[in-house]
Amino acid sequence: MELILLVLLIAILIMLVVIYMKFNRSDSFARIEKGIEQNERELIASKSYHQSLAKSYEILLGELSKTKEYLGVSDAKLNLLTKTIRNMNDVMVNTKKRGNFGEYQLYHLLSLYLGHSSLLYETQYHLSNGKIADAILHIPNQKQVLCIDSKFPSENYLRLVDDPSSVIAQRELRKNVKKHIHDIAEKYIIPQETSEEAIMFIPSEAIYLYLWEEEPQLIEEAHRHHVMMTSPSTLMGVTMTLLAITKDFQRAQNIEKIEKQLISLKEDSDRMIQRYEKAYRSANTLIKQLDDLHISMDKVNGKIQGMYEGEEKDG
Structure with a gap:
């Protein structure tokens, strides 16, 4: 958390540099720079997590007031920035908000x-x-779902950032993460209803990397309980894999549908050919009958014509 506040302090310093270049107030800039340096030393020297947060918060608000006094920053902008910092402070201190x-x-x-x-x-x-x-x-072609639960064990991790050698903070972080693993395995892995695995989403890349690099036993603990840890970046890999599987499944379904349509089309084609051959045979039979009828007509016509010509000669 202190690192976040330091980043905010640096951002404010950059803003002051821009305003300084506009108003050319070198004395105010020097005083603010000195104050920020003093704030950094006080933040680094602080050992208590909540005291450090509260102290950093008060110092930062004090610097904002000085900024307003020195450079005439508008109340609206100052209030907006103050509200943003207060909200961030509330999020990091309050477990529910985290x-x-x-x-x-x-x-x-x-x-x-x-x-x-x-x-x-x-x-x-x-x-x-x-x-x-x-x-x-939703996993394609499966009724079971893959559950995701978000966990943000930031408090003890930030204590470790303040004091990397703190055995208490390390122990408490391990305890918290292990409890999260067991809770997820117990709550979100249900036979016949969910997948055999569940995902623990850690919204901080820094905490995720720390667990992989410094706490491999927790990663093994998660694997034993069929819990997969993800961060914002690794979650993308999970979702992209799901998307690819879904597309392949839909493509396979389409192939089966096309195959069925082709089989049906082949059956219709065979039936049409059979009917054509039957009609062709019937047509040939009719043509032969018409030819025979034409022959008979010619014979009858010839006889009639001969009889008619004979009568004319007799007359």
């Missing part, structure tokens, strides 16, 4: 990768055991 942030990011990424198709995924999915999965993925 969870909501993780869910929001999960929903946003799913809509980004898969669009808004209920054939591919659903959110807030109700299971038969009364649990509600943050999201589920």
Whole structure:
């Protein structure tokens, strides 16, 4: 969290540089720069997580007030920035809000990768055991769904960022992540209803990479319980694979449909050929009969003509 606040402080510093170039107030810039440097030292020296957050928050608001005083920043812009910082502070301190942030990011990424198709995924999915999965993925040609649950174990991770040697923070982080793994396996893997695996979505690339690099036993624990950990970037791989499988399945279904249509067309063609041959034979028979009738007509006509000519001679 302190790193995030430091980034915000640096962003404010850049804004002040631009305004400084416009108003050419070198004395104000020097004072603000000195204040930011002092803030960084105070943040680094702070050992308590919540105290550090609160202290950083108050310092930053103080700097914003100084910025307004020195450079005449409008109340509207200052209030907007203050509100943004306050909201971020609330999210990182409040466990429920951190969870909501993780869910929001999960929903946003799913809509980004898969669009808004209920054939591919659903959110807030109700299971038969009364649990509600943050999201589920529909696997082609299967009734079972693949559940996704968002977990954001940021508090102890940020303590580790503050103090990488903290044994307590490491132990608590392992404890939290292990509990998340067991909870997901218990709640979101149901025989005949869900897939044999479930996904734990971690909305922070930094925490995800830390677990893979520093806590391989947690990754193994997840595998033993059929829980797959994903981050925003690796979730894309999962969804793209699902999309490819779905397209292949639909293509296969179309091939089967085309094959059935071709078989039906072949049957119709064979039937048409049989009927044509029958009609052709009937037509040939009729033509032969017409030829025989024509011959008979010629004979009868010849006889009549001969009789008529004989009578004329006798007369």
